[in-house]
Amino acid sequence: MSGYFEESKSVEVVNGRMGTDVPERLATVMRALVAHLHAFVKDVELTEEEWGKAIEFLTSTGQICSGERQEFILLSDVLGVSMLVDAIQNRKPKGATPSTVFGPFHVEGAPERPMGFDISLDGKGERCLFEGRILDIDGTPIEGAVIDVWSDNAEGFYDVQQPDIQPKWNNRGVFKTGPDGRYWFYGIKPVSYPIPDDGPVGQMLGHIGRHPFRPAHTHFRVVAEGYKPLITHTFVAGDPYLEGDTVFGVKGDLIVDFVQEDEGERTGEWTARFDFVLV
Template structure:
């Protein structure tokens, strides 16, 4: 068979005709169709195609047990946010991207415990509740927390200065669905730019910064798992997140408190900052 710009795609599509799983077949044929369309539109040279293959190869080589460059690539292209948006549920708290640093299991911690093991930075107390979309309290729900330090680095980025598990904690809500923990106010920070994703940002004259935030995964049986953020309201880059993850409903005030009685209750020094973030989980089968 003689292949041209169109018959090549026809042959590829035909090669998938016996794929037994319908969803797998749909994915393969859709990806092939759009990829061929992009190549026909762009008409890359051989050198450009080799550069494209080299770029993806470099992304793979840069990924390891503590860093996922492919997630970072998905993030800066807005695909991670698009997937979250498609899979969002209007009955619960809005979700957003996982990010590339959920590569280490968070240590289990008691409610009220500090996730900061360095003792530096601005003290902060975070409280919240986990409920169903109908308001029913969800006791025993897990709340997985991870964040950077006050200098913008995660524990896996600076193992020589941060103990493993710093800035991370796995909590369970009490019988009233409440959770609380101590930490430090995270900083805005640049995503890693020492790999191929950084080269992509430089080539497109884009900044690499993310606004300050705390990551959250909340889950309990019978409800959809939620992956989301608490964004610090007064952080730089709140309006230009490099990974397009900010949603208005997830922007949280972190006001300063000088209430000595409250500080004593939470075991922190004044002044400290205070944040409250309520989480609503959508049921596995959302009502019509």
């Protein structure tokens, strides 16, 4: 479409400038983006000052990003976009383990450990045994499933947030199942923690009256040949932030009863049992 820009036909004019050889999916996404963005601006009658503030916010969000920190992921998470994309792309049959947000603290290359290894390298926190099985939708154990696990430490920080304090790979590890599909390893009972709120996203949450906390959880990525990869968490039952998770990541089927042992050599320690069901 040719023509000069006018408020009444802003979407048509902007989308009319798109080339004819643009890949179909890219053209679809960009046309919709322009349409929704222009509709938003018209709906709230955005002022020049407000748009300037938005540009400042996005600029500062990019400037605080680094190899260890991804502020745009946090922004996507707290706006519920990460969970919405996840929900759309990971619709599953009944009985399959739900997925949830990947989060900004995963690190590739964690060492593979033998079953029964203790991934808490700093020795802090309440010791917990994580155990269960990796199954298919029919309940058959999956051999050779690779389980990548990571969590915060007893103070609520991931190792990459405290590289000079925590040992490298603290509360991280990779495990591979045998013929019985079973996994078991030691770590700590995770604790709730705030997402990094010293940057633009934290300031935004403060302005709109929201807290930055996530309920206690442990991250899992489970991959097996022939199955769709699973990215999920297990959450500690009874955590006060379950219904107010700042990134909207909690699903009822992922809440786990952490049981404190009251007899034997593991008295006082915790056990979290959970079976992961892949599609």
